[in-house]
Amino acid sequence: MASRETLLKILDLARWAPSGDNTQPWRFEIVADDHVAIHGHDTREWCLYDFNGHASHIAHGALLETLRIAATGEGLAASWTLRSGCPDKAPIYDVRLAAAPGIAADPLLPFIETRVVQRRPMRTTPLSDTQRAALAAAPGAGYSVRFFESGAARRQVAGLLWRNAYLRLTCPEAYPVHKEIIEWRTRFSKDRIPEQAVGVDSATARLMEWVMASWGRVQFFNKYLGGTLAPRVQLDYIPAIACAAHVLVLADTPAAGVEGHARGGVALQRLWLTAASVGLHLQPEMTPLIFRWYARAGQRFSALPEIARGADALADEFERIGGFGRDQALTFFCRVGVCDTPHSRSLRKSVDELMLSPR
Numbered sequence: 001m002a003s004r005e006t007l008l009k010i011l012d013l014a015r016w017a018p019s020g021d022n023t024q025p026w027r028f029e030i031v032a033d034d035h036v037a038i039h040g041h042d043t044r045e046w047c048l049y050d051f052n053g054h055a056s057h058i059a060h061g062a063l064l065e066t067l068r069i070a071a072t073g074e075g076l077a078a079s080w081t082l083r084s085g086c087p088d089k090a091p092i093y094d095v096r097l098a099a100a101p102g103i104a105a106d107p108l109l110p111f112i113e114t115r116v117v118q119r120r121p122m123r124t125t126p127l128s129d130t131q132r133a134a135l136a137a138a139p140g141a142g143y144s145v146r147f148f149e150s151g152a153a154r155r156q157v158a159g160l161l162w163r164n165a166y167l168r169l170t171c172p173e174a175y176p177v178h179k180e181i182i183e184w185r186t187r188f189s190k191d192r193i194p195e196q197a198v199g200v201d202s203a204t205a206r207l208m209e210w211v212m213a214s215w216g217r218v219q220f221f222n223k224y225l226g227g228t229l230a231p232r233v234q235l236d237y238i239p240a241i242a243c244a245a246h247v248l249v250l251a252d253t254p255a256a257g258v259e260g261h262a263r264g265g266v267a268l269q270r271l272w273l274t275a276a277s278v279g280l281h282l283q284p285e286m287t288p289l290i291f292r293w294y295a296r297a298g299q300r301f302s303a304l305p306e307i308a309r310g311a312d313a314l315a316d317e318f319e320r321i322g323g324f325g326r327d328q329a330l331t332f333f334c335r336v337g338v339c340d341t342p343h344s345r346s347l348r349k350s351v352d353e354l355m356l357s358p359r
């Protein structure tokens, strides 16, 4: 039905889907000319932010939606199902492709490769009605979108992110993750986040590289030299003010299992590609949402009691600012705005590297 070459072309585009810390938790298998299997994995064993694997499941959904959009460019309709009986830690998604004569290329297709995370300050130009309406409709049925746009609302979010970042930077269990995911002194990284895409100036980057060489240095710096201040100002507070809006995607019903979170990833990627299509850059702000997952599940993620207390307080603050209750399910949180395209970005592993190796 589709040649191997066509399927490889689709996968080559699909791999540009975003994943937390650019972990690309997927491998590809071409099963037949109308069947691709996506073998997912997660990073919960080493990454604190992958709460029960959900951040990875969300990334799987973003990949599956990207694949579906890419297939329309080849005149194919793609749909996926989660294979039953697979463990949560290794879900397999079966993607079926069917010839669809006359199918139009998805309008989001041109943005698959240009979509990129922007962690630096953006312009505060307000969203136009067209941009706001496009973002509100993007995630689709089952989700609603809330905007934090006014100066006062952005300052409230900035305060939330400021306290969130303190937790992130003082949590011993988060330290090995931060150390692992940044590729220092680079502009591009194929399997991590290059230093220049992190969003700090080069002097702060040099200091961070030196300090992050050991947890002892981090602790000393945090305790006696206000070590969390420079990164928090540059990575959290200023960017939270310097944007058009923060955007929260709420789910009508809590995500059920792997598939529910993968559906959330579909919504995320539709929002992100739509933002790109209306001239907006975007940065996910997932850690307050992830800390709230831990807090509301009563799951402790740090040996330090003050970190657990901090996560509980942060969840309360998030709910107060957002005007939603303890049971409200959240799918995605991000900031958007107009700005130049970042000069540094994460790249991807090649399709060859992502192919499931033969057993």
Ligand SMILES: Cc1cc2nc3c(=O)[nH]c(=O)nc-3n(C[C@H](O)[C@H](O)[C@H](O)COP(=O)(O)O)c2cc1C
Pocket: 016, 017, 018, 019, 020, 021, 022, 055, 056, 058, 059, 062, 115, 116, 117, 119, 192, 193, 283, 284, 285, 286, 287, 345, 346
């Ligand atoms: C589920 C998920 C969570 C993410 N969380 C964050 C986040 O909290 N902060 C951030 O700056 N980027 C976040 N990202 C963005 C990724 O780091 C980014 O997509 C990845 O490094 C690839 O870079 P690219 O999007 O520029 O291609 C997240 C992405 C996904 C899919």
